């Protein structure tokens with residue numbers, strides 16, 4: 001696992017295209033995708049599945065079974081609503097094979113669905129663009145701020161207006177962490193949450209000319225060239241590129257990025273989530 005950290009966002013990350021994807025946010029007790037179920041996932045009670053390709057979903061039966069063995073409460077699993085029934089069928093069949101029944105909570109999410117995870121936080125399901133039903137996810141923090149026109153007023157005056165019930169605050173939900181799952185670049189162009197997230201985890205499966213943009217699009221993925229073309233859209237503090245094809249070594253990825261990106265400011269916001277071997 002790779003450890004990623006930026007401000008309030010800590011992620012134990014496993015992100016290998018076609019092999020295994022699982023991002024665990026222990027601080028918020030939730031995870032995105034199960035990969036092959038790294039053991040740290042077993043402790044996490046809430047799982048959001050982007051889609052059911054096996055590099056993202058194979059670990060689910062093991063995850064549920066391990067939690068049950070350890071007498072942990074049955075997890076809450078969220079997935080695209082189109083696949084709920086099939087996923088439940090598979091999980092029931094595994095229970096049959098194991099000769100043991102455990103309660104199942106699988107909830108399907110539409111684009112825009114919202115799941116409360118804490119008093120001031122929720123996860124919003126985002127539209128993503130892949131070859132099978134898929135969702136991206138945004139971890140949102142609700143925040144209430146004094147409206148701009150009142151910022152210069154003295155505290156007493158603000159107190160008085162508050163008591164009079166005047167609308168001096170505005171609610172603004174901040175996308176703290178966004179994960180694309182597998183998707184074409186439209187995930188970025190169609191979702192403001194992705195562009196504005198403090199931390200954006202974006203799949204970037206292909207990076208070289210052997211697998212050009214057209215190929216990436218055909219398979220429902222993003223090519224590095226598309227990330228660079230759309231550079232001006234990223235307002236994120238950190239952009240984590242992940243889900244690189246297993247064809248690329250970490251070293252090769254670093255070389256290609258160095259060659260293709262001259263913009264130092266953009267480069268300073270990038271984090272390459274690649275694994276050693």
Ligand SMILES: [Zn+2]
Pocket residue numbers: 017018021053055056182243
């Ligand atoms: Zn994948």
Ligand SMILES: [Zn+2]
Pocket residue numbers: 051053130182
């Ligand atoms: Zn996929």
